[in-house]
Amino acid sequence: MAKRRKRRTRRKKYPIRITFSQGIVFLLTAFCLVIGLRLGLNGQAAGGGFTWEDIYDVLGVSARPQGLENLPSDAQAVHFIDVGQADATLLQSGQEYCLVDAGEASSEEALLSYLDAQGITRLKLLVMSHPHADHIGSMQAVLEHVQVEQVLLPDFDKAPYPTTRTFEKVMDTIEEQNIPVVTAESGQEFSIGEATLSVLASGVETDNYNNLSQVLFYSAPGLRVMLTGDGETEVEEDALAHCELPRADVFKAAHHGSSTSNTLSFLQAIRPRYVVVSCGKDNSYGHPHKQALQNFAMVGAQVLRTDENGSVVIAAAEDGLQCYTASGSQQADSAA
């Protein structure tokens, strides 16, 4: 009797007793609740079921495309890094790299962890397509994280000079690190490993920074990529009027798949086999736009999207092109 009474007393003194394993279960439940709440708040649960990419999004970690470990060290590839409603495109020729744009500030961890996983400590070239935050938000972090040999900037004579704090910080960091800077001009060429990055056009006179975006053509053995940043119709019309546009295997949908870009005449000129849309899940802009998707379909391009496929890598392969995506789908496509 005395013993029983003693036990009861102890229970009263410690009304909540949690064992070690109960503690672990409690912490895991709390973690899942936080993840669930954040996904719900972001409206990401509406799409039907969670995926690993959702979890990576919440944790701020960019999922690596599946099978990327099979990419040979001398690969010729383009990596569309999933940085949400923003751009970060990595051009690879063997062990030399060029990064075009650096996403939002909020995707710093995702971007830097992707570069780390790729083993990158040095960029041959860092390109700023134009000075909007979804393209330069993590550029200062990149400049501080890896060694950058050279920076290609838009032609700021064509627009009012940017005054945002983000832009100033990027420019200050470039200056502090004494990195050589080149202003984009059509006809320029940059060597990246066995590949060449050509500036076909360097934006138009504008008060819309999107239209400062260069038209860039990356020509590597077995892989040709066209990048036009957020360039709108004016940029595409200018390129059609003044450039001999080559055919591209891969086109990064202009301006995240906006209807103010991706004109049928431009797409018909470059006839891409793949179009990759870099955009955020359930983004408020409605990117990619229905009209843009129709135009991609009309030129017979296969569309991949970072909001659905996660990071996308397209590499030259012996019998054509090989795609790697975080969602796991891989397609081999013979060269046409």
Ligand SMILES: [Zn+2]
């Ligand atoms: Zn943008």
